[in-house]
Amino acid sequence: MTVVALRPKAKTMADAAPKNVIDVNELSLVFQTNDGPVNALSNINLAVGGGEFVSFIGPSGCGKTTLLRVIADLEQPTSGSISVNGMTPSEARQKRAYGYVFQAAALYPWRTIAGNISLPLEVMGIPKAERKDRIARNLELVNLSGFEKKFPWQLSGGMQQRASIARALSFDPHLLLMDEPFGALDEIVRDHLNEELLKLWAKTQKTVVFVTHSIPEAVFLSTKIVVMSPRPGRIHEIIDCDLGPERTLDIRETPKFLEIAHRVREGLRHGHSYDAAHL
Amino acid sequence: MNFIRNSVVPVGTVLLVILVLWYAFAVILNAPFERDQAARAGTTISTSQLITNTMKQERPVLPAPHQVAEEIRKTVFDISPTSKRSLVYHGWVTLSSTLLGFALGTLLGILLAIAIVHSRTLDKSLMPWIITSQTVPILAIAPMIIVVLNAVNITGLLPKAMISTYLSFFPVAVGMVKGLRSPEIMHLDLMRTYNASKAQVFWKLRWPASMPYLFTSMKIAVAISLVGAIVGELPTGAVAGIGARLLAGSYYGQTVQIWAALIAAALMAAVLVSLIGLIANLVNRRMGVRT
Numbered sequence: 057m058t059v060v061a062l063r064p065k066a067k068t069m070a071d072a073a074p075k076n077v078i079d080v081n082e083l084s085l086v087f088q089t090n091d092g093p094v095n096a097l098s099n100i101n102l103a104v105g106g107g108e109f110v111s112f113i114g115p116s117g118c119g120k121t122t123l124l125r126v127i128a129d130l131e132q133p134t135s136g137s138i139s140v141n142g143m144t145p146s147e148a149r150q151k152r153a154y155g156y157v158f159q160a161a162a163l164y165p166w167r168t169i170a171g172n173i174s175l176p177l178e179v180m181g182i183p184k185a186e187r188k189d190r191i192a193r194n195l196e197l198v199n200l201s202g203f204e205k206k207f208p209w210q211l212s213g214g215m216q217q218r219a220s221i222a223r224a225l226s227f228d229p230h231l232l233l234m235d236e237p238f239g240a241l242d243e244i245v246r247d248h249l250n251e252e253l254l255k256l257w258a259k260t261q262k263t264v265v266f267v268t269h270s271i272p273e274a275v276f277l278s279t280k281i282v283v284m285s286p287r288p289g290r291i292h293e294i295i296d297c298d299l300g301p302e303r304t305l306d307i308r309e310t311p312k313f314l315e316i317a318h319r320v321r322e323g324l325r326h327g328h329s330y331d332a333a334h335l
Numbered sequence: 336m337n338f339i340r341n342s343v344v345p346v347g348t349v350l351l352v353i354l355v356l357w358y359a360f361a362v363i364l365n366a367p368f369e370r371d372q373a374a375r376a377g378t379t380i381s382t383s384q385l386i387t388n389t390m391k392q393e394r395p396v397l398p399a400p401h402q403v404a405e406e407i408r409k410t411v412f413d414i415s416p417t418s419k420r421s422l423v424y425h426g427w428v429t430l431s432s433t434l435l436g437f438a439l440g441t442l443l444g445i446l447l448a449i450a451i452v453h454s455r456t457l458d459k460s461l462m463p464w465i466i467t468s469q470t471v472p473i474l475a476i477a478p479m480i481i482v483v484l485n486a487v488n489i490t491g492l493l494p495k496a497m498i499s500t501y502l503s504f505f506p507v508a509v510g511m512v513k514g515l516r517s518p519e520i521m522h523l524d525l526m527r528t529y530n531a532s533k534a535q536v537f538w539k540l541r542w543p544a545s546m547p548y549l550f551t552s553m554k555i556a557v558a559i560s561l562v563g564a565i566v567g568e569l570p571t572g573a574v575a576g577i578g579a580r581l582l583a584g585s586y587y588g589q590t591v592q593i594w595a596a597l598i599a600a601a602l603m604a605a606v607l608v609s610l611i612g613l614i615a616n617l618v619n620r621r622m623g624v625r626t
Contacts (some may be wrong), residue, residue, distance in 0.1 A: 130524055149530055156528040162521040166543045166622035175539065179529040207623035 076139075077231055077263045078104035078127060083136030085122060085289075095288030096122045100136070102282065102291065106230075109257055109264045111274040112282045113320060114327065119289020120267045120282075124235050127265065128156050140231070152180060154231040155224030159239055161216035163208040163223075169195070170204035173223045180227055194222040197256060214245040221253075225260070232264045238273070247305055250276055254303055271324075272308060275299075275317045283320060285327025292327040295319055357400050364396040365389035398591045406595040419575065422599055428576040429564045430603060432492050436499020437560035441553060443500060444507025451508075452515040452541070453533070462512075469505050473498065477567050495576075499563035503556035507549070514548025515541045546622065550615035557607045565600060577603075 085097040097119045104110050112120035125131040126138060129145035140148035148154065155176075163172045170191050177187045195201050198218040208216055217237055224232060238246045250273060257264055257277075268274050274281050278297045285292040297316050299307060307313050362385075369388045373380040380388070390399040398406075410422035418424060447465065451458045477498050484494040518540050526536045568578025577600050584593035 128528055130527060149528065152530055154528070156525070158521050158525070160521060162519070162525055164522065164540070164543070166546075166624075168623065176529045178539065179526070179531045179535050207625075209623075209625050 076103045077106050077108075077141060078102065078265070079137075079139045080123075080127075081137045083126065083133050083138055085119075085126060085131060086134045097126070097133070098288035098290045100291055102294075104263060104265060104280075106263055107261055108279050109266065109277055110280045110282060111266045111268055111278040112284055113268055113271065113274045114284030114292075114324065115269070115286055117286040117289070118284040118327075119286070120284050121235050122289065123284075124233055124265060124267050128154060128233050152176075152227060153229060154233050155227070155229040157217075157220055157224050157232070157234040157237045159236045161208065161213070161220040163216055163219060165208055167207075168204065169200065169206050169208070169211070169219050172208070172219060173226050176223060176227050182227070190226050194226045195219075197225065197259075198222045199252070212245075214241050214249060217241065218249065218252075221256075225256075225262075230262055232262050234264065234266045236267050236269065239269070246270075246273070251305060253277065258301060271317050271320050275313055275320060276303065276305075276308060281316075281320055283323035283327060285324075293323040295323065354400055357397075358390075361395065361397045361399040362386055362389045365392055368392065368396070394588045395590055398594050402591050403594045403598055406591045407599060410595060422580070422595065425576055425580045425596070426599055426603060429561070429568065429578065429600070432495040432567070432576070433499055433557070433561045433564040433603075433607075435492060436496035436563060437503050437557050439496060440500040440503030440556055440560060441507050444504040444552070444556070445511055445549075447504065447508040448511030448515055449537070451512050465505065465508055468501070473502060473563065473566055474569075476501070477569075481567070495564060495567040498567035499560035502563040503560040506552040506555040506559070510548045510552030510555075511545055514545025517548065518544045543622065546618060547615075550611060550618070554608050554611050557611055558604050561600060561604050561607065 080100050080102040083097060083100040084095070087094045087096050100123060102123075112123060114120050122131055126133050127140060127145060129149040138145060141151075141153050143151065143153070163169075164175065167175065173191045173194055174187050177190060182190070191204065192201070195204065198221055200215060200218055200222060203211065203215070203219075208219070211219065217240075221234075221237070238249050241249065254277060264277075266274075266277060275297055281295045281297050282291055283293040283295060284290065295316065299312060299316070366385055366389055369380060369385050369392075389395070390402070392398075395402070407422060410420065414421040416423040416427070447461065451461055480497050480501070481494045484490070484497065515537075522540055522544075523536070526540055531539070564576070565578040565581070568576040569582055577596050580596040581593055584590070584596065
């Protein structure tokens with residue numbers, strides 16, 4: 057309690073709660089726009105433990121992507137505190153603590169698939185022999201072996217996004233931040249990639265923070281679902297999703313899955329009606 | 336087969352139209368002189384005789400294409416390239432200053448673009464001057480450049496090349512500012528998540544992303560470099576080069592010589608632009624551009 061009251065610096069917080077990978081305390085972010093200030097995030101409190109799979113879900117404008125970008129040090133909060141691996145987001149970024157997967161694959165078109173996965177490794181100064189090794193290992197992890205020499209445009213959208221996941225994993229960060237990575241893909245490819253992502257998560261024991269606007273996707277993947285609502289962007293409800301580690305796509309027909317999905321839907325609706333009252 | 340349909344036929348058709356028009360105008364423009372000659376001699380001249388005569392005058396108003404072709408053939412192949420009457424000799428003089436000026440201009444343009452992209456202050460302060468520099472009439476500033484550089488003992492190839500540089504740095508600077516700023520936000524954010532240095536962002540993202548812009552602006556730059564080199568030869572009393580050839584031709588009314596020099600310059604520009612296109616294609620292939 058005192059720790060929170062003192063609004064401690066990242067370091068003391070790490071001592072107090074060493075288990076949490078991400079700790080967010082009373083965090084707010086106000087964008088100054090030409091139409092006046094916009095409350096993108098308001099009084100966010102959140103803890104993400106090691107090895108968890110946490111999804112942010114909510115309608116557009118609820119600040120889910122902004123919160124992810126704050127964790128990644130791509131946006132600066134206006135007030136409140138946040139720690140990543142017990143450090144400030146900026147320190148964590150400089151230590152290359154996380155891998156980030158964007159909405160689009162964002163592969164560099166002039167680099168081959170192998171070249172794209174090599175990019176972070178080159179930036180981080182990893183020697184060539186090891187780069188080669190890691191490229192092969194991570195391409196295998198996302199089932200893209202044999203596509204090393206292809207250029208991005210020669211691959212389907214789903215394969216491109218898999219390559220971008222391999223790129224994020226290539227330097228072996230413990231934290232994976234994913235911003236609607238499958239949002240642009242069709243349902244069938246999406247189901248398939250969701251299954252693969254779960255396997256990957258089980259295999260690598262990474263902590264994943266995942267932004268989505270799909271309820272089934274969130275329930276299927278997560279250990280914890282953060283339901284957010286817009287204007288101002290805030291956390292409406294945090295729902296535990298204890299479906300166990302062994303999940304196949306069939307789980308989506310089980311009563312438990314449907315019950316959690318229902319709770320998420322209710323949460324979203326409630327958050328939205330609140331919004332409608334404001335309008 | 337495709338090459339013939341897509342390139343040879345359309346280009347050939349236009350060339351044919353130009354040649355027909357050229358012959359027609361040669362006849363029309365050169366006919367008054369023939370009629371005067373006939374009137375002075377007190378004879379009349381038949382139409383067929385008139386047409387034949389208009390195409391073999393010594394100093395026609397507009398030389399016929401075959402006269403120009405013959406002049407080019409003679410001054411390129413018959414005369415030794417070391418002779419001052421050789422078009423190859425003059426062409427080489429202009430080409431060497433074009434290439435030097437173009438190389439310097441491209442380099443200057445790239446360096447300016449890099450500075451502008453990385454510094455807000457330079458963006459605000461340099462850009463207006465770069466644009467203003469191109470509004471100064473080159474014909475007025477060319478002799479000044481040569482006089483000033485002569486005063487500080489820079490003579491020979493460099494002063495002329497400077498005029499090409501002055502013209503060619505502009506499209507490269509403007510194109511490269513755009514090119515170096517062309518990466519998507521997401522691609523830049525990605526580099527930020529890797530904590531990449533400015534140099535790494537430049538070499539691994541901005542530079543490769545700017546390649547299409549570089550080659551497009553280089554094509555423009557090489558063509559105006561050639562114009563710059565010729566213009567540089569005109570007002571400065573140059574003794575050699577395509578510009579000197581044009582000037583000498585106009586002093587002595589050697590219209591055939593002028594046209595031969597003009598065509599030679601145009602061909603030279605076409606070859607230079609094609610060469611850059613060729614290099615661009617090679618680079619594109621290496622960078623996996625979809626064909």
